[in-house]
Amino acid sequence: MELESRYDPHAHESDVYDQWMAADAFTPSPDKPEGREPFVIMIPPPNVTGVLHMGHALNGTLQDVTIRYQRMRGRDALWLPGTDHAGIATQAVVEKKLYAEEKLTRQELGREAFVEKIWEWKETHGNKILEQYRRLGSSCDWSRTRFTLEPDLSRAVREAFVRLWERDLIYRGARLVNWDCVLQTAVSDDEVEMVKTKSKLHYLKYPVKGEEGRFVTVATTRPETMVGDTGVAVNPTDERYADLVGKQLVLPIVDRDIPVVADDTVDPAFGTGAVKVTPGHDPADYERGARHNLPLINVLNKDGTMNDEAGPFAGMPREKARKALCERLDELGMLDKIEDYVHNVPISDRSKSAIEPLVSEQWFVKMKPLAEPAIAAVHNGALTIRPPRWKKVYLDWLENVHDWCISRQLWWGHRIPVWYDEDGTPYASRDDVEIGSPHPETGKPIVRQDPDVLDTWASSWLWPFATLGWPDQTPDLERFYPTHFLSTAREIIYLWVARMVMAGYALLDHLPEDKRCPFSTCFIHATVLDAKGKRMSKSAGNGIDPLDLIEEFGADAVRLSLVLLTREGQDVKLAPDRIEMGKRFTNKVWNAARFVFSNLEGERTDVTAASATALEDRWILSRLANVTQEVTAALEEYRFNDGATALYRFVWNDFCDWYLELVKSRLGEGDSEGARAARGVLARVLADSLRLLHPFTPFQTEVLWKALHAQLGAEAGLLIRDPWPEADAAAIDSGAEADIGVVQELVGAVRSVRALTMIADRRPLSVQVVAPAEDTRRVLADSHERALALAFLEELDVVASGERPPSSAVSVAGGMEVFVRLGDDVDLDRLRDTLEKRTAKLEKAIQGSEKKLENKGFLERADPDVVQTERDRLGEMRVEIELLARNRAGL
RNA sequence: GGGCCAUUAGCUCAGCUGGCUAGAGCGCUACGUUGACAUCGUAGAGGUCAGUGGUUCAAGUCCACUAUGGCCCACCA
Numbered sequence: 025m026e027l028e029s030r031y032d033p034h035a036h037e038s039d040v041y042d043q044w045m046a047a048d049a050f051t052p053s054p055d056k057p058e059g060r061e062p063f064v065i066m067i068p069p070p071n072v073t074g075v076l077h078m079g080h081a082l083n084g085t086l087q088d089v090t091i092r093y094q095r096m097r098g099r100d101a102l103w104l105p106g107t108d109h110a111g112i113a114t115q116a117v118v119e120k121k122l123y124a125e126e127k128l129t130r131q132e133l134g135r136e137a138f139v140e141k142i143w144e145w146k147e148t149h150g151n152k153i154l155e156q157y158r159r160l161g162s163s164c165d166w167s168r169t170r171f172t173l174e175p176d177l178s179r180a181v182r183e184a185f186v187r188l189w190e191r192d193l194i195y196r197g198a199r200l201v202n203w204d205c206v207l208q209t210a211v212s213d214d215e216v217e218m219v220k221t222k223s224k225l226h227y228l229k230y231p232v233k234g235e236e237g238r239f240v241t242v243a244t245t246r247p248e249t250m251v252g253d254t255g256v257a258v259n260p261t262d263e264r265y266a267d268l269v270g271k272q273l274v275l276p277i278v279d280r281d282i283p284v285v286a287d288d289t290v291d292p293a294f295g296t297g298a299v300k301v302t303p304g305h306d307p308a309d310y311e312r313g314a315r316h317n318l319p320l321i322n323v324l325n326k327d328g329t330m331n332d333e334a335g336p337f338a339g340m341p342r343e344k345a346r347k348a349l350c351e352r353l354d355e356l357g358m359l360d361k362i363e364d365y366v367h368n369v370p371i372s373d374r375s376k377s378a379i380e381p382l383v384s385e386q387w388f389v390k391m392k393p394l395a396e397p398a399i400a401a402v403h404n405g406a407l408t409i410r411p412p413r414w415k416k417v418y419l420d421w422l423e424n425v426h427d428w429c430i431s432r433q434l435w436w437g438h439r440i441p442v443w444y445d446e447d448g449t450p451y452a453s454r455d456d457v458e459i460g461s462p463h464p465e466t467g468k469p470i471v472r473q474d475p476d477v478l479d480t481w482a483s484s485w486l487w488p489f490a491t492l493g494w495p496d497q498t499p500d501l502e503r504f505y506p507t508h509f510l511s512t513a514r515e516i517i518y519l520w521v522a523r524m525v526m527a528g529y530a531l532l533d534h535l536p537e538d539k540r541c542p543f544s545t546c547f548i549h550a551t552v553l554d555a556k557g558k559r560m561s562k563s564a565g566n567g568i569d570p571l572d573l574i575e576e577f578g579a580d581a582v583r584l585s586l587v588l589l590t591r592e593g594q595d596v597k598l599a600p601d602r603i604e605m606g607k608r609f610t611n612k613v614w615n616a617a618r619f620v621f622s623n624l625e626g627e628r629t630d631v632t633a634a635s636a637t638a639l640e641d642r643w644i645l646s647r648l649a650n651v652t653q654e655v656t657a658a659l660e661e662y663r664f665n666d667g668a669t670a671l672y673r674f675v676w677n678d679f680c681d682w683y684l685e686l687v688k689s690r691l692g693e694g695d696s697e698g699a700r701a702a703r704g705v706l707a708r709v710l711a712d713s714l715r716l717l718h719p720f721t722p723f724q725t726e727v728l729w730k731a732l733h734a735q736l737g738a739e740a741g742l743l744i745r746d747p748w749p750e751a752d753a754a755a756i757d758s759g760a761e762a763d764i765g766v767v768q769e770l771v772g773a774v775r776s777v778r779a780l781t782m783i784a785d786r787r788p789l790s791v792q793v794v795a796p797a798e799d800t801r802r803v804l805a806d807s808h809e810r811a812l813a814l815a816f817l818e819e820l821d822v823v824a825s826g827e828r829p830p831s832s833a834v835s836v837a838g839g840m841e842v843f844v845r846l847g848d849d850v851d852l853d854r855l856r857d858t859l860e861k862r863t864a865k866l867e868k869a870i871q872g873s874e875k876k877l878e879n880k881g882f883l884e885r886a887d888p889d890v891v892q893t894e895r896d897r898l899g900e901m902r903v904e905i906e907l908l909a910r911n912r913a914g915l
Numbered sequence: 916g917g918g919c920c921a922u923u924a925g926c927u928c929a930g931c932u933g934g935c936u937a938g939a940g941c942g943c944u945a946c947g948u949u950g951a952c953a954u955c956g957u958a959g960a961g962g963u964c965a966g967u968g969g970u971u972c973a974a975g976u977c978c979a980c981u982a983u984g985g986c987c988c989a990c991c992a
Contacts, residue, residue: 030954218989225992244992257992291991299992308990367991413919417987420918424988514987555927557985588940589928594920595985597927604954605940611954619951669929669939684951775957869936881972882934890934897935 027621027731031614033578037723041158044726049744050163052100056503063099064507065091066488066543067157067164068520069172071110072146073117076156078552078560078598079513081570082590085583086511086549086664088162092719093659095163096748102504103163104491105154106170109146111480112207112374115436118142135435142436146171156571161579161722163744168500170491172483173438180490181483182441182454184531189452193390193530194430196450200310201429203382205328206375209433210386212479213426214519216379218368227296227360228353230256233272233281240265240273240284241360243295245367246305247353248346251278251334252323255301257312260286262297276358277349278335285316305381322383342380387431387440387476395422397529398522400536407525407541410662411593414517414548421518428523430479437477443470450474485523488542489532505532509662510543514551521546547662550590555599573603580721581606587668587720609672610724613717616680617728620706621735623691629711629736631704633755638690638698639799641705642760644683645752647674648709652751655716668720675713682768683709686803707736712749767803859912866905873898 028035044050052062065087070080087103095101115130118141122128130138150171157164170177188194201210226247229239240256253275258265265284272281282301289312290299303313303320313320323333330337330345336352337345353359370379399422401407402415409415431440442450445463451470460469486494488510492501506528512521528534528542554560560567573582585606590596633645651674658667687706690698710732718725726743733740740746876882876894883891 029952031952242992246992289990294991302992306990306992308992311990368989417919420988551986553985559986591929594928599927601941602927608940608952608954612952615952615955617951622951665929666931673939680952681956772958865936872936876934876973879972883972885972886934893935901936 027614027618029615029618031578031611031724033580033610033723036727037159037161037579040723040726041161043742044163044744045166047742047745049742050103051165051167052102052504056499057100060098060100062504063091063094063101063509064504065103065509065511066491066507067103067105068510068512068516069106069108069170069484069487070153071113072107072150072153072171073110073114074153076153076160076570078568078570079549080153080157081160081573081582082552082586082596083511083513083549084157084160084162085586086547086662087509088160088583088722089587089664089719090509090511090659090662091163092722092744093748095744096715096718096746098747100503102165102168104168104170104504105157105162105164105166106487106491107150107154107172108480108484109171109173109437111432111434111437111477112209112211114142114146115434116207116374118145118436121145130435139435159571159574159579161583163722168491172480172487176493177483177486177490178438179454180486180494181438181478183495184486184527185441185478185482186452186454187531188389193393194387194452195390196385196387198383198385199388199429200304200307200381200383201386202370202372203326203380203384204372204375204377205326205380206377207372207434208326210384210429210431211372211374211379212429212481215373216370217373219371220366221369222364222366223369225295225363225365226350227362228276228300229358229360230273230275230282230300231358232268233274239358240268240298241296242298242300244300245365246302246346248330248334248337248342248349249302249305249323250275250300250349251330251337252302252304252321253280253282253300254303254313254318254321255282255316256284256298257287257290257301257316258284258298259290259292260288262290262292264292265298276353276356283316283318285312285318287312287315304383307381310381310383320383324380324382326382328380342378386429387442387474388427388429391425391427391526394526394530395425395522397536398422398525401525401529401541404536404539406536406539406544407546408544409546409548411548413593414514414546417514418517418522422522428479430482431474431476432479433475434477437480438483440474440476440478442474444472444474445469446471481519481523484520485527486531488524488528494532505542506534506540507543509545509547511547511549514548517548545662548593550593551595552586553595553597555597557595557597568598568600573600576600577603577607578610578723580610580724583722584609584668584672584720587664588672591665592663606721609676610721612676612680613713613721613724614728616675616684617710617714617732619684620710621731623703624707624732624735625703626737627703627707629707629732629738631708632752633757636701636705638701639760639763639803640683640686641701642755642757643764644678644705644709645755646757646760647678648712649752649755652712652716652749656748656751659719671713671716671720675717679709679713682764686767707732714743715746715749718743718746763799764803856912859908863905863908863912866901866908870898870901870905873901 053060067087068083070076074080076084091101091103118138119130122130122133122138122141133141154164154166154169185194202213202216203209204211223245225243225245227241227243228247228250229241232238232240242256244250256273258269260269268284269286271284273284274280275282284298285301289308290297301309301312301316301318303310303318304322305324310320312318321333323331324342325331328342330340330342332338334340334345337348340348350359350362370381371377372379399419402409402419409418441454442452443457443463444450445466445468447466447468449463449466449468451457451463451465457470457473459471462468463470483490488507489501489505492498492505494501494505510521510524524542528540529536532540534540552560554566554568556566558566570582577585581603583606585603586596588605589598589602631645633642633649636642636645651670654670655667658664658670687702690696690702693699714725714729714732722744729740729743729746873894877891877898
């Protein structure tokens with residue numbers, strides 16, 4: 025097999041993906057084998073309207089790394105994909121398109137036809153994001169792809185609704201809800217964002233009834249709501265107003281009498297210490313109104329314009345009404361002053377318009393009882409949240425949870441399964457109810473179904489089990505529930521994560537003590553920011569399209585770079601050039617493999633340390649065993665970055681930089697025993713490296729796996745199905761690691777002296793190494809390391825002991841002296857400078873070390889190993905500084 | 916008003932339960948077309964670990980406070 029000298033991801037990625045698909049490699053075993061425990065990940069279903077962004081790319085990578093690792097470890101792995109119907113978002117997209125293309129509003133089209141349009145849109149555009157996940161290499165079981173609005177899931181949603189209804193956990197009522205005037209629907213608290221906004225604080229004067237010339241001044245940011253005022257509240261301890269409590273004020277313009285009430289939520293220090301109470305349009309006032317039995321007046325229409333309560337201002341939009349009303353008040357002399365003011369304004373996440381608190385009839389879920397098991401799950405270990413600090417965020421929300429408004433005045437979604445008889449008595453039903461059939465309780469004819477649909481999270485909170493067939497006890501549900509790993513973004517800890525846990529315990533009747541949480545680990549991944557540390561967003565235009573990155577660098581490079589850049593829970597600043605790291609690494613692996621292939625001829629990949637004699641062979645097998653342990657431990661604990669970093673170092677620094685160089689001269693020997701041994705080790709190390717790398721860079725390793733086996737003339741299946749390598753504990757050889765360490769130091773020392781003497785052309789040098797170990801000497805002599813070898817291989821002169829040759833520099837490594845003869849053109853000044861600089865640095869270090877070793881506390885309390893290391897270090901430094909002194913003297 | 920996170924080389928970040936002369940990648944400088952790789956190699960320059968105080972024989976690492984930046988929660992009109 026001919027491999028290109030530069031790795032070209034586009035030449036392989038789609039082929040490899042097709043091979044996986046053809047082999048059904050992503051699907052768990054249909055026969056559900058006894059010995060293979062399942063491992064399950066449910067994808068956080070992206071919106072059907074969505075396109076892949078960097079957050080998805082990172083999260084997709086982490087999930088795929090995990091599922092591939094677990095699959096290789098022998099687990100029956102299932103990563104279930106799917107999409108969310110995303111009520112408001114999707115309806116808005118199609119509504120916009122409908123208007124742009126056909127100049128029709130949804131009302132003009134009608135409910136049924138409009139929903140039909142959305143389905144059409146979904147069928148043609150709704151799979152885009154899942155296709156993008158494939159480009160990333162995601163090994164999802166596509167045969168199990170689900171959609172939150174498909175019939176099976178709708179059945180689950182109804183079942184859930186009715187069960188909660190039967191347990192009296194769902195109620196309907198008039199409440200102050202967050203009203204989105206643009207989309208004309210209620211939205212939940214969690215879909216509202218508080219945005220700091222510059223605005224004005226208006227001071228309005230309300231005359232005291234019966235006391236000519238006396239006023240109470242209130243401060244408000246929303247003067248237009250004054251027509252809905254039904255009281256004024258002051259703090260009971262506020263002496264300024266003490267005599268007014270219980271008296272009436274006359275509301276200007278509307279001429280309504282409203283009482284002054286005492287309420288301790290009023291801050292006397294803010295504004296005037298008196299606050300107007302508008303129960304219909306402010307959540308705090310709603311509470312105050314309720315406490316003091318003040319009537320509630322709604323002054324707004326559903327589209328945000330003033331209603332008839334506003335008299336002459338009826339029909340005006342809020343902003344316009346505000347202005348007009350202030351002018352009128354000013355004319356009446358009731359406007360005291362206007363100040364600049366910055367405060368938080370609630371903005372709808374969906375329409376980005378200001379939320380209006382509005383009283384309306386909505387459906388709610390009682391959250392408190394549902395929250396209890398979800399809280400317990402974290403406390404008793406059924407659910408682990410990582411990084412741990414998010415545990416607190418999760419618990420804080422659950423412990424202060426408010427009832428959840430689940431009805432939405434939309435058309436796209438799960439219709440609320442409630443029907444009413446002519447008196448409006450509701451009936452919740454699992455099955456459709458025919459209009460005209462008798463209400464099961466009242467016997468009166470059913471006249472209509474509730475027109476509203478459910479919040480989109482009311483289906484996605486069932487995701488971990490509804491996707492497996494719940495409410496039926498299907499074989500899939502039995503085998504794959506509960507799941508193991510949920511990786512998601514921090515923004516949806518409340519919206520989704522907490523609710524899934526609630527739903528799991530509430531609907532599957534598992535007790536928290538069973539430890540059957542819908543998922544045992546919840547992993548909150550990093551947020552991907554732009555290069556300046558700002559959030560990527562469509563509107564800011566600073567987003568990076570992961571598909572562009574895959575196009576430019578290849579999917580493996582994108583995946584690996586993301587993992588290398590992302591420490592657990594720490595946000596990552598990303599610029600496209602950061603992906604270079606991964607690209608270079610994939611190229612490095614590719615070329616190392618090409619080199620190995622060019623030397624292989626039918627070796628086996630199962631060489632062990634037992635048969636290895638050469639120092640460098642024992643060393644690399646030891647390093648392999650170590651890195652295998654490290655990567656395994658890291659992936660077990662979802663420390664993706666640690667695993668990837670360990671592999672990166674091993675492959676590049678140990679295998680490529682050292683082992684391949686050290687082994688080249690032996691490989692040149694053709695059929696010697698040493699060459700044969702080296703080839704066996706190469707095959708083994710490469711094979712295991714490909715296995716370890718596969719979860720991170722699946723495409724490339726799959727290609728190389730095939731090529732490796734072709735070269736060896738061996739049969740091989742797909743790497744994706746190959747078992748994860750076992751760390752060979754017997755191979756761990758600290759002696760070999762230390763000895764190669766000495767070789768590395770020696771070579772480094774020679775290079776360093778050579779470089780700092782600025783020897784130009786290939787002038788031969790002599791190197792004397794005093795008293796190295798036998799093995800070390802051989803490895804050094806055998807070293808085919810390029811820069812070093814070419815410069816002085818012919819003259820390499822390794823002696824057991826020696827006088828310092830004339831005209832030489834001396835260096836030290838591993839307690840040994842290295843002499844390098846100086847060329848004629850050495851820049852002595854520069855050499856002197858460098859030597860002095862090093863001497864100074866070393867003196868400082870020696871002082872520190874001496875002080876440490878004179879320290880009784882250190883000697884008595886520190887780990888004996890640490891003390892010994894410190895002694896050795898000091899000894900080495902003393903030798904080195906003496907050598908430096910000799911060098912300086914010799915110049 | 917509460918809470919969380921960051922602050923280490925020019926840039927982006929590692930540095931686990933305190934203990935080698937504080938590391939990596941990019942960028943920069945010098946040299947190198949050496950049969951895996953110029954998407955490479957070798958060497959080098961560059962850091963009072965944000966500040967102050969404390970604990971300790973020993974602090975980049977633990978504690979407290981301060982400063983700067985960022986995020987989340989909260990009904991101050």
